[in-house]
Amino acid sequence: MVKYRLFAVPILIAAAFLGGVTTPAQAQEQAQDNANSGLPSTGPLSGYMDFHFNKADGEDGILDFHRFVLLFNHSFSPRLRFVGELELEHALVEGLEEAGELELEQAYIDFLLSRRLNLRAGMLLMPVGIINERHEPPVYNGVERPFVDTVIIPSTWFDVGAGVHGDLGAGFRYRAYVVAPLNSLEFTADEGIRGGVQKGSKANVRNVAYTGRLEYLGIRGLTLGASGWTGDSSFETPRLDTSVTLGEVDARFRRDRLELRGQFADVRIGDAARLNDSLGRIIGISPNIAAGLRGFYGEAAYRVWNKGAPRDMVAFVRYENFDTQHRMPEGFQPLKEFDRDAWVMGVTYYPDPDIAVKADYISLRNRSGLFANRHLLNLGLGWWF
Amino acid sequence: MTTRSGLFVALFVAVVVAASVTGASHAALAGQAAPVRTIEITASRFEFWPSEISIAEGEAVEFRITSEDTVHGFRIVGNGLNLVVPKRGKGVAVARFTGTQAGRYSFECNRMCGAGHNFMRGVLVVRAPGAAQ
Known part of the structure; x- marks a missing residue:
């Protein structure tokens, strides 16, 4: 059982209350004043922050200012708009180390032509899965993002490109982009394609990749989505054909106090045997990259306190199953420690609709028999402004 | 897809669709009464x-x-x-x-x-x- 470092709990709760609690009457009054004045609650600068306490069984606890994100927006005209997102991860960036990252996750111009057809170019979020385009802390349950949205779909997944988006009517909307491909030399056994994202940094576009998403929102409270990404990822190893294809389907539904969501994602990596051989010659050991990755999860959440902030709390449970060694190329054996599943359960408390105080417990299991299952306690404070 | 994951996806989609159809009917009725x-x-x-x-x-x-x-x-x-x-x-x-x-x-x-x-x-x-x- 996890030994909890309880000092973090009062810090998080006190911080949330100091920042967020007003009486319902005050809140209503303030909101109406704001609405009546016409003053915007967000201007050209907005963003989100994510502050975490993570404690794994048998390990020291960690306090991490995980994300400090600023979003910039500007309208050149009603039809020409800029959006930028600059993210500092883990609070500190130094050269050639593994502490933090400073990333330009979005920076694009939207050319809003019509409801059905709009153009977008720049640094884009891949329109894949539930979380990648919806990653503000109050939007999802759990201190950390779902495992499937981390090791199967490499959120936050962004790269340079251009494309179209629009609303087809009858509840359908779409995005379709041409983007920079992945670099297959950075794939790994445990995190799949995650390391291969070029992140728009002098991205090699000898080959390009294609990605798209179709969503159906025609029934109140229901969102159905299907996404795809495909591209040749062998520009560093042109004799190989390490094309990558990712397919994904997801659903979200909310009615009254209940919210359900689920996602299934499958990744196929071509020529994985020869990729392992090539990488093995470079690094001296076979990386055991799979020919197929697969993950899915289902989450049920219930708003146990539903009187509006600061009396607003959601309890949730999520089951995740994710395997980055799901299909192996001929002659390779799967590393079963990367065939994992997890039960995640916890609460999200909203002292304000834009502030999420989160706590969850994770039971993370693997199929190896050699590596211990893990138990994790996470506390988080995230906010949007 | 394994049998287990296939069953999981099918069950989830069935629950979501069933719940959403009921919700849509309720919402339509609620909007009709205003003078x-x-x-x-x-x-x-x-x-x-x-x-x-x-x-x-x-x-x-x-x-x-x-x-x-x-x-x-x-x-x-x-x-x-x-x-x-x-x-x-x-x-x-x-x-x-x-x-x-x-x-x-x-x-x-x-x-x-x-x-x-x-x-x-x-x-x-x-x-x-x-x-x-």
């Missing part, structure tokens, strides 16, 4: 519901827009209607609107609400007399 037509709109990241609204030319309606999460905006492009939609549980944005000229008008969120903000748009159709609904 003056009130159009209830829900705003949430990153969509309006409904995202397609139809009124007759000359018809006066009242928009009542509620947020399910953060602050949103509601602006009818080229019309001048521009509202702040308060956060969840902190009020309703209300405005009277008369469709004086037939046509299709876009409406959109104009308060930055997240990564998908620019997708948050809809269409208001003002029908000419005699046009089908």
Whole structure:
């Protein structure tokens, strides 16, 4: 059982209350004043922050200012708009180390032509899965993002490109982009394609990749989505054909106090045997990259306190199953420690609709028999402004 | 896909679809009773519901827009209607609107609400007399 470092709990709760609690009457009054004045609650600068306490069984606890994100927006005209997102991860960036990252996750111009057809170019979020385009802390349950949205779909997944988006009517909307491909030399056994994202940094576009998403929102409270990404990822190893294809389907539904969501994602990596051989010659050991990755999860959440902030709390449970060694190329054996599943359960408390105080417990299991299952306690404070 | 994961996906989709069909019927009934037509709109990241609204030319309606999460905006492009939609549980944005000229008008969120903000748009159709609904 996890030994909890309880000092973090009062810090998080006190911080949330100091920042967020007003009486319902005050809140209503303030909101109406704001609405009546016409003053915007967000201007050209907005963003989100994510502050975490993570404690794994048998390990020291960690306090991490995980994300400090600023979003910039500007309208050149009603039809020409800029959006930028600059993210500092883990609070500190130094050269050639593994502490933090400073990333330009979005920076694009939207050319809003019509409801059905709009153009977008720049640094884009891949329109894949539930979380990648919806990653503000109050939007999802759990201190950390779902495992499937981390090791199967490499959120936050962004790269340079251009494309179209629009609303087809009858509840359908779409995005379709041409983007920079992945670099297959950075794939790994445990995190799949995650390391291969070029992140728009002098991205090699000898080959390009294609990605798209179709969503159906025609029934109140229901969102159905299907996404795809495909591209040749062998520009560093042109004799190989390490094309990558990712397919994904997801659903979200909310009615009254209940919210359900689920996602299934499958990744196929071509020529994985020869990729392992090539990488093995470079690094001296076979990386055991799979020919197929697969993950899915289902989450049920219930708003146990539903009187509006600061009396607003959601309890949730999520089951995740994710395997980055799901299909192996001929002659390779799967590393079963990367065939994992997890039960995640916890609460999200909203002292304000834009502030999420989160706590969850994770039971993370693997199929190896050699590596211990893990138990994790996470506390988080995230906010949007 | 293994049998177990296939069953999981099928079960989840069945539950979601069954629950959503029931919800849609309930919502339709709730909107019929108002003596003056009130159009209830829900705003949430990153969509309006409904995202397609139809009124007759000359018809006066009242928009009542509620947020399910953060602050949103509601602006009818080229019309001048521009509202702040308060956060969840902190009020309703209300405005009277008369469709004086037939046509299709876009409406959109104009308060930055997240990564998908620019997708948050809809269409208001003002029908000419005699046009089908």
